Amino acid sequence: MDEIFGIPAPLLFGQLLLGLINGAFYAMLSLGLAVIFGLLNIINFTHGSQFMMGAFVAWMLLAWAGLGYWWALLLAPLIVGATGVIIERLMISRLYKLDHLYGLLLTFGIGLMIEGVFRNEFGSSGLPYRIPNELQGAWDLGFMFMPIYRGWVVVFALACCLATWLVIEKTRLGAYLRAATENAALVQAFGVNVPRMITLTYGAGVALAALAGVLAAPIYSVNPQMGTNLIIIVFAVVVIGGMGSILGSVITGFGLGIVEGMTKVFWPEASSTVIFVIMAIVLLTRPAGLFGRA
Amino acid sequence: MELNRRSLLAAGTAAAIAPLSRARAQANTIRIGVLTDMSGTYRDNTGPTSVASTREAVAEFGTSHGFTIEVLEADHQNRPDVGSNIARQWYDQGVDLILDVPTSSVGLAVNQIAKEKNKAYINVGSATADLTGPQCGATTLHWAYDTYMLAKSTGGAMVRAGGDSWFFITADYAFGHALERDNANFVRAAGGRVLGSVRTPFPGTTDFSSFLVQAAAARPKVIGLANAGGDTANCVKQAAEFGITRRGIKLAALLLFVNDVNGIGLQTAQGLVCTESFYWDTNDKTRAWTQRVVRRTPTNYPNMIHAGCYSAALHFLKTVAAMGVPAAKASGLDLVNRMKAMPSEDDCFGRGTIRQDGRRLIPSFLFEVKAPAESRGPWDFYKLLQTTPADEAFRPLSEGGCPLVRT
Numbered sequence: 001m002d003e004i005f006g007i008p009a010p011l012l013f014g015q016l017l018l019g020l021i022n023g024a025f026y027a028m029l030s031l032g033l034a035v036i037f038g039l040l041n042i043i044n045f046t047h048g049s050q051f052m053m054g055a056f057v058a059w060m061l062l063a064w065a066g067l068g069y070w071w072a073l074l075l076a077p078l079i080v081g082a083t084g085v086i087i088e089r090l091m092i093s094r095l096y097k098l099d100h101l102y103g104l105l106l107t108f109g110i111g112l113m114i115e116g117v118f119r120n121e122f123g124s125s126g127l128p129y130r131i132p133n134e135l136q137g138a139w140d141l142g143f144m145f146m147p148i149y150r151g152w153v154v155v156f157a158l159a160c161c162l163a164t165w166l167v168i169e170k171t172r173l174g175a176y177l178r179a180a181t182e183n184a185a186l187v188q189a190f191g192v193n194v195p196r197m198i199t200l201t202y203g204a205g206v207a208l209a210a211l212a213g214v215l216a217a218p219i220y221s222v223n224p225q226m227g228t229n230l231i232i233i234v235f236a237v238v239v240i241g242g243m244g245s246i247l248g249s250v251i252t253g254f255g256l257g258i259v260e261g262m263t264k265v266f267w268p269e270a271s272s273t274v275i276f277v278i279m280a281i282v283l284l285t286r287p288a289g290l291f292g293r294a
Numbered sequence: 295m296e297l298n299r300r301s302l303l304a305a306g307t308a309a310a311i312a313p314l315s316r317a318r319a320q321a322n323t324i325r326i327g328v329l330t331d332m333s334g335t336y337r338d339n340t341g342p343t344s345v346a347s348t349r350e351a352v353a354e355f356g357t358s359h360g361f362t363i364e365v366l367e368a369d370h371q372n373r374p375d376v377g378s379n380i381a382r383q384w385y386d387q388g389v390d391l392i393l394d395v396p397t398s399s400v401g402l403a404v405n406q407i408a409k410e411k412n413k414a415y416i417n418v419g420s421a422t423a424d425l426t427g428p429q430c431g432a433t434t435l436h437w438a439y440d441t442y443m444l445a446k447s448t449g450g451a452m453v454r455a456g457g458d459s460w461f462f463i464t465a466d467y468a469f470g471h472a473l474e475r476d477n478a479n480f481v482r483a484a485g486g487r488v489l490g491s492v493r494t495p496f497p498g499t500t501d502f503s504s505f506l507v508q509a510a511a512a513r514p515k516v517i518g519l520a521n522a523g524g525d526t527a528n529c530v531k532q533a534a535e536f537g538i539t540r541r542g543i544k545l546a547a548l549l550l551f552v553n554d555v556n557g558i559g560l561q562t563a564q565g566l567v568c569t570e571s572f573y574w575d576t577n578d579k580t581r582a583w584t585q586r587v588v589r590r591t592p593t594n595y596p597n598m599i600h601a602g603c604y605s606a607a608l609h610f611l612k613t614v615a616a617m618g619v620p621a622a623k624a625s626g627l628d629l630v631n632r633m634k635a636m637p638s639e640d641d642c643f644g645r646g647t648i649r650q651d652g653r654r655l656i657p658s659f660l661f662e663v664k665a666p667a668e669s670r671g672p673w674d675f676y677k678l679l680q681t682t683p684a685d686e687a688f689r690p691l692s693e694g695g696c697p698l699v700r701t
Contacts, residue, residue: 018507124338128557264508
């Protein structure tokens, strides 16, 4: 059997693939963050809780309304996105003129409150959610056993990232959004309702987090803490990719997923730290991030 | 009110007497502090249900003993520094017993403070067997379970059933290391082999698929999960997803509570083997007790930690009643020695004794998680496979290395 650095090649390929799958989650979450930061200048620390809400809404739809995974994929982002719109209108919109720090503190506080409410209501040990029947089973790739559901996660996440990028970079709506970040007053003077556009952008970013939550529900434990662990890593991903850079966050998300996957093979104890080491190095050498504009 | 000399005098006397009577009331009040995880990953396994179980013990003990009882609660956030601060403050403010304290790192930290302050401390929630081993304290008792008992019951049984080669997935902190160590010893002693282990960062690991694939690649017969709470749930869920159990590799959840099974769901958890010292559906007494506790926490059934909090609090109160409040308050050491001398009895664990090193002896039960078709309703999760008697369930007194044990 061929070996690479003392590890059998099939095992290494398997780990690369798993890293890519985790990268898909990082990419989807950091995408939402990048969209919100790029267009609203708000560092959305509620993102982890909104990811968790996506998974919980999927569970509620199944347990209380009998609506399965496919409905959840459609409805959960809409429902959680709507709560995002309310939060933006009632609270975040009051902070645009202030320093970034205020938005960060507010969203962090809201995140803690949401988590607390879910913990009080549903406890901490989680809720069961199954992989939909259509995506049960696995492919034998020769070098590893690949669950069909994980393949679906990668494909779906890539499609979402591509769609988001196309909307922002290639459509008229995207052009308005980008123009509004450069000079909101001027865009408003052309008759575009900028505040409404910003509200909807926040809702869309939140919906992306919820969508990632629905994708995660069948494979991760659905509990109120599920976003907390992930969100810190995702912030590091956004910082490495360059705050606000959409393409940067997607590429970095997938790339760091792979780096983390490899660390899990060679030095498992360091796998939760490696991303922060990379973040420190990137910040020292390129403070604006790999894809950011200085 | 009209002010005159008489009313002023009366008010002055009342003001002078008030602190006196308050002090007298305080001297006649026994205070139990439940220090637990109210907001983190172990909340359901300990947390509010530990508090509810303690209150149940107080209610059962009754008010006819000539002293009042106060139950305090606090969240240690699974952080040794936070736990130590609260413990110090509580003992200084006259708390007579600190109870529960899950998370081994916090449990060991509070142990030091109880020693220093000569105050009673009953740990129920932490797993590490070091609490009655090298780190044992003269004022410390350890109640419902420990890593040695889990390892002996689950690990020993799996090796006997043919699972003689193991790979461990271990949470990288005091608890995970102790659980892996104790299990590996049993596997080797029973003639099995340990093929390897992987240490996973705690907290902060969500995806275990990479570790599970590494474990499966070593081709063990058993993958031992030396972790707890959400980590175990994620491992079990993802092992099912990656078809690990379908390929004939068995999963041993080395610490699994009935609440975790509820979170994972029977569909995924079925067939898992685990050890607890209490299960609500064991006999009429445990069922009746559970109904009383569930009234206080309707969404969460009690596990062995909750039963332990009840059992320990009840034994503590009986001891205080036997020796009198002033004597109990005067010295934690005398109080705990008296607790060790008295036999303990309650609805959850029946009759039992406490050893010199602070270990409450309890039988351990090996359970298998039912398939969905076998379960008759909510929380009907376990089938009993085997019972280890109380005197065999825990590490022999002579092997623990506890300095209190005179040889």
